[in-house]
Amino acid sequence: MNETQRKAIYAFVTALIPVGIVYGIVTQEQAAVIVPAILAGLSLIMAYVHVPAPGDGKQQDAPVTDDSERPGL
Numbered sequence: 001m002n003e004t005q006r007k008a009i010y011a012f013v014t015a016l017i018p019v020g021i022v023y024g025i026v027t028q029e030q031a032a033v034i035v036p037a038i039l040a041g042l043s044l045i046m047a048y049v050h051v052p053a054p055g056d057g058k059q060q061d062a063p064v065t066d067d068s069e070r071p072g073l
Contacts, residue, residue: 006046013038
């Protein structure tokens with residue numbers, strides 16, 4: 001799953017909540033609790049699926065470059 005697909009999933013889920021409120025499926029108070037819970041769950045799943053575990057060999061350390069505007073920091 002690429003970045004564009006993940007953005008689409010987050011946008012779709014977020015857009016469903018106002019639709020649910022308009023049609024009376026959930027109240028605003030329920031949505032205030034449900035939305036953060038759903039987005040946190042999706043974030044956890046996306047991170048778990050897309051971040052390689054230590055020792056998988058898929059991720060290598062990036063070379064360190066000093067492109068700081070202030071040398072020595």
